[in-house]
Amino acid sequence: MINIIDGKKIAKKIRENIKEKALLLRQKSIIPTICVIIVGDNKASRSYVNSKHKACMQNEINSIIREFEENIKGEILLEEIDKLNNDKNIHGILVQLPLPKHINAMKVLEKISPEKDVDGFNPINVGKLNLGIATLIPCTPLGIIKLIESTKEDIEGKNALVIGRSNIVGKPVASLLLNKNATVTIAHSKTTNLKELVAEADIIVSCVGKAHFLTTDYVYKNNATIIDVGNNYKDGKLVGDVDFLNVKEKVKYISPVPGGVGPMTITMLMHNTLLACEDQINL
Ligand code: GUN
Numbered sequence: 716m717i718n719i720i721d722g723k724k725i726a727k728k729i730r731e732n733i734k735e736k737a738l739l740l741r742q743k744s745i746i747p748t749i750c751v752i753i754v755g756d757n758k759a760s761r762s763y764v765n766s767k768h769k770a771c772m773q774n775e776i777n778s779i780i781r782e783f784e785e786n787i788k789g790e791i792l793l794e795e796i797d798k799l800n801n802d803k804n805i806h807g808i809l810v811q812l813p814l815p816k817h818i819n820a821m822k823v824l825e826k827i828s829p830e831k832d833v834d835g836f837n838p839i840n841v842g843k844l845n846l847g848i849a850t851l852i853p854c855t856p857l858g859i860i861k862l863i864e865s866t867k868e869d870i871e872g873k874n875a876l877v878i879g880r881s882n883i884v885g886k887p888v889a890s891l892l893l894n895k896n897a898t899v900t901i902a903h904s905k906t907t908n909l910k911e912l913v914a915e916a917d918i919i920v921s922c923v924g925k926a927h928f929l930t931t932d933y934v935y936k937n938n939a940t941i942i943d944v945g946n947n948y949k950d951g952k953l954v955g956d957v958d959f960l961n962v963k964e965k966v967k968y969i970s971p972v973p974g975g976v977g978p979m980t981i982t983m984l985m986h987n988t989l990l991a992c993e994d995q996i997n998l
Contacts, residue, residue, distance in 0.1 A: 717967065725865050745992065747806055749776060751779070754783045760812075766981060855980045856891055860891050871897065878902045929957040940968040
């Protein structure tokens with residue numbers, strides 16, 4: 716039996732819970748607030764930032780957008796982040812990536828106070844995640860785990876295959892799966908035996924970034940769960956890494972694109988902002 720993992724429905728439920736908690740905080744005059752920084756005029760970044768802003772505002776999370784010119788000096792950006800770090804009314808800080816080439820993105824991420832790092836990209840939070848210490852976790856990986864957990868299948872002891880090794884998705888999702896006692900393999904562009912790995916996998920997280928990369932040319936376990944993180948365009952249409960219509964017949968659970976991981980990412984950003992807020996006011 717195929718089960719489509721409905722990210723939209725799962726995200727909606729979590730958002731209702733977030734809104735309720737945010738309203739309770741507001742009744743105590745605490746307004747959970749995120750500040751999103753955008754540098755330059757990257758169209759895709761602007762669209763992501765606007766979506767984040769809209770979702771936050773709809774769910775009682777206050778969102779402030781700070782825009783800076785493309786040619787802003789790195790040191791000025793660091794000073795601005797420092798001001799936000801010291802502002803008690805700001806609980807979460809997110810710097811939209813990519814940054815212009817003249818700015819050292821790692822220095823910027825390091826500057827964000829780990830307690831306010833709602834993206835979970837500060838190396839201190841990355842280290843904590845790898846050590847299995849509770850911390851703010853990157854939004855897309857956290858959303859992926861929630862989708863896998865929604866199947867109610869065990870993660871412990873399962874073969875989990877992560878295809879893609881980015882700092883934003885592949886590596887953190889692999890850490891999260893490992894922390895949940897899966898046997899984790901990370902495959903990437905230099906992997907030579909992907910077909911064998913796919914055939915052995917109980918859980919597959921695909922973050923390759925190639926439209927319909929996973930086809931029925933691969934053999935899947937019939938009780939496998941596939942989470943498709945792809946965000947690709949094919950013939951003007953948003954599609955995932957997985958040839959959904961054909962592969963869905965071969966596995967037990969699969970998340971679609973759109974309507975799978977996408978709605979979870981912004982939801983987890985709000986979740987992290989609320990967590991950061993509660994932590995900072997010592998709830
Ligand atoms: N650019 C693309 N994805 C992301 C993300 O998850 N966080 C930030 N800050 N920038 C991004």
